Amino acid sequence: MPTDRPKFFLTTAIDYPNSRPHIGTAFEKIGADVQARYRRMQGYDVFFLMGNDENTVKVAKKAAELGQDTQAYCDDMARQFREVWDALDISYDIFIQTSSPRHHECCRKFIQKVYDNGYIRKDKYEGWYCVGCEAFKTEQEIKEAGGVCPNHKTSPIRRSEECYFFEQTKFRERLLKLYKERPELIQPESRRNEIISLVKEGLYDLNITRTGEEWGIRVPWDPKFTIYVWFDALLTYITGIGYGDDEAEFRKWWPCDIHFIGKDITRFHCATWPAMLLAAGVEPPKQVFGHGFVYIKNEETGAAEKISKSLGNVVEPMEIISKFSGEAFRYYFMRECPFPGDGEFSWQRFADVYNSELANNLGNLYSRVVTLISKNFGGTLPGGRKIDPDAILPYYQADLEGNRASPDGSEALALIHPGSTANVIANLKSLVEQCRYNQALQTIWANFLTPANRFAEVTEPWKLVKTNKGNAAEVLKYMLVPLRTVSILLKPFVPRAAETIYRSFNFTKPWEHVQYEDAAAYETQGDDLRILAQLEGGKVKPLFPRIG
């Protein structure tokens, strides 16, 4: 289907399926998903790619340990990963398994191209080899284990063997030029600085093959070698959109708009990956975003620990989802952990944030507004009056200046001036586009939800219905404004709750077509404002039930 909408192609890192996904992996997927959902809302034609990285020796070993066929093991793990992503409403368009025949084939075409272009040479790799493991060990591994193999506790031997090298050093100057010409390529900026100094000093050719492995992709011109897992893993980003077998589709999506990755693998994505692409005559991606890590707060010591199996602190995403919800999970990590930087998880903090921000603030505002309208007006507010989305902000400002409004509804309404909501939304768009999600959410709460509750406190519609029903109806319509605004702005973050709020009323624009700009452009509605939500005894089901 042809389209003239701007395209937006984004990817997450692909994961090793040698263990189930943890909350750190989920953090990345959610951050990418917020971006994908935001772009779709804003009219982009979006393609969101994720996947599992299966061509590694570790996966084959793990399958063997379990007595399973490697492929069957990979398929089952892929199912388990997708189960978690689905529970978190990750809206990926394609999920690649690198063990798939199509990936293998496209991969071979790519590496052949790089070989033909003269950027792969045969040479010798020398390093510390453990006979027990039948594998090379890094200096680091040996050093950390005290001079022996960490698995076998035996001394490694010096060994050299033939292999193929990718000559990425040949791209040193071109990479540096690229970083200079396109400062937005590596984000956030701290990562960029890191990579520039790395490429200036530390770039070296990469051994991209292994021998003696059954599981993996064969090197096309020399099939006794398999392709080193990193080289094939990165290729997922292009094989997934048709590189090597669907030229039109590939040209439609490439170059990638954002690769979301963990900050630890920026060097691969910002140096090796663009070099690989250049070597094959393909354009580099537009942006690589290296997000921060989630640490687990040790409830006893208070220290932030790296998520690791050996520390035994791994938290299963499903555990959080079943205790709270997928929406709460998304909110917590986007609100509490600055996406470009590091964040922390603790059950205590999770419960605090959930109760105070989702239940008490957002959820409760929704409940009180719905109940007030249904109990006092039978669920229908008479229409015909224009509602201005700036109703709340100026009140808030007036309040800050010390001009306390009187409890008379009409006087509170007199504080309204137009103009400011649009500014806040412009700022929010920029924050979301820069992936500064925690600041975006904080801005939404501070500018719409808190003022809405204050507005209610000053105008007291529950009293006003007894003395001046006309004014009470107006006040309630104004309270609906921030609720509507927030539902639109939260659509990328908590899609289900946002939809529930929006669809609880007969707002005119269809939910599927709502954009950020609509949050500031509340249309005049001749029709009555009605509650469409299902009620029981005049009340709605709590959006986020408090959890004790």
Add this chain to the structure above:
RNA sequence: CCCGGGGUGGAGCAGUGGUAGCUCGCCAGGCUCAUAACCUGGAGGUCGCAGGUUCAAAUCCUGCCCCCGGAACCA
């Protein structure tokens, strides 16, 4: 040793030259429409340390201290 990030009231953070702010927690009061929710007020910080620039520094410069990461199958 080197490189990167960071040190702001009890916790987590924002704040790149002009009276130190947000969320949570804590204390007191108000309200009662609402999910024991909401609103107001309060306590609590010499913005890691020492110098320097400036009319003015959390913010710029210099030196020092401390914490966290850091090269490959780990997001």
